[in-house]
Amino acid sequence: MAFKLPALPKLSGRTIAVLAAVGAVAVGAVAANASKQESPAAGAPPAAPAPKAPADQTASHDATAAEMKAAAALPQCRSARLVPVNRSWGIPMPSIYASTSTTCNLMYGDDPYRGSNRYGEPxxxxxxxxxxxxxxxxxxxxxxxxxGSNTRAAVKLVQRKHHLVIDGIYGPKTRSxxxxxxxxxATRSWSRSCSSPL
Incomplete structure (x- = not known):
C-alpha cells in the first residue's frame, strides 16, 4: 500500500518574503543572545584565562629539547670497536675514531661523512x-x-620500545x-641472543 503526501499550498512571493524576514530576525536574535553570553557584562569579573600546560609538561618538553640538542652536538661515530663486557664477551659498537670512547652519535644523513672532515670510517x-x-x-x-630514512625509523623503534626521546639519533642514551x-x-663466535649488558 502506497502512502500519498498531501499537496502543500502554493505560497505567494509576498508570503515567502515575510517568512524569510521572520527567519532572518530569529537568526539575528539567536546570534545576539549568544554574543551576550560570551562577553562579560559590565562590572562582571573577567573570565578566567585558559588553563596553561602543567609545569611538569613544560619542563618535560624543555628537557626533551635539551636532550635532543645535546645528542645532536656530539661528534659523529667514525669507527667501531669491541667494548668488553666480561673476560669472554664484548659488544661491537660505533665509537669515536682513534679512541675507546663510544660517546658519539649517528644521525639521518650520515652517508658516511658529516661536514667537511674526511677521516675514520663512519x-x-x-x-x-x-x-x-x-x-x-x-x-x-x-x-x-x-x-637513511629506514635506519632512522629503526632507531626510533628502539627508542620507543625503551621509552627514550624519539628523535631518530643514535647516541649514548640509545646505545645504553x-x-x-x-x-x-676467544671463540670467534656470536651470541645466540641479544642483551643489554651496559
Missing part, C-alpha cells in the same frame, strides 16, 4: 649499528653504511638502553 660504524638492529630488533635493514649481540674474541 660507514663501518653505521654498518655495525645496522647489523645489530637487524639481529636484535628484526629490522631487515640494508647493511649499506648509510644512515638498546639490546646488543655479543661477540667472543
Amino acid at each position: 660507514d663501518t660504524a653505521i654498518q655495525v649499528l645496522q647489523r645489530n638492529l637487524n639481529f636484535c630488533y628484526a629490522t631487515k635493514l640494508a647493511v649499506d653504511g648509510i644512515y 638502553a638498546m639490546n646488543w649481540r655479543l661477540y667472543s674474541m
Whole structure:
C-alpha cells in the first residue's frame, strides 16, 4: 500500500518574503543572545584565562629539547670497536675514531661523512649499528653504511620500545638502553641472543 503526501499550498512571493524576514530576525536574535553570553557584562569579573600546560609538561618538553640538542652536538661515530663486557664477551659498537670512547652519535644523513672532515670510517660504524638492529630488533635493514630514512625509523623503534626521546639519533642514551649481540674474541663466535649488558 502506497502512502500519498498531501499537496502543500502554493505560497505567494509576498508570503515567502515575510517568512524569510521572520527567519532572518530569529537568526539575528539567536546570534545576539549568544554574543551576550560570551562577553562579560559590565562590572562582571573577567573570565578566567585558559588553563596553561602543567609545569611538569613544560619542563618535560624543555628537557626533551635539551636532550635532543645535546645528542645532536656530539661528534659523529667514525669507527667501531669491541667494548668488553666480561673476560669472554664484548659488544661491537660505533665509537669515536682513534679512541675507546663510544660517546658519539649517528644521525639521518650520515652517508658516511658529516661536514667537511674526511677521516675514520663512519660507514663501518653505521654498518655495525645496522647489523645489530637487524639481529636484535628484526629490522631487515640494508647493511649499506648509510644512515637513511629506514635506519632512522629503526632507531626510533628502539627508542620507543625503551621509552627514550624519539628523535631518530643514535647516541649514548640509545646505545645504553638498546639490546646488543655479543661477540667472543676467544671463540670467534656470536651470541645466540641479544642483551643489554651496559
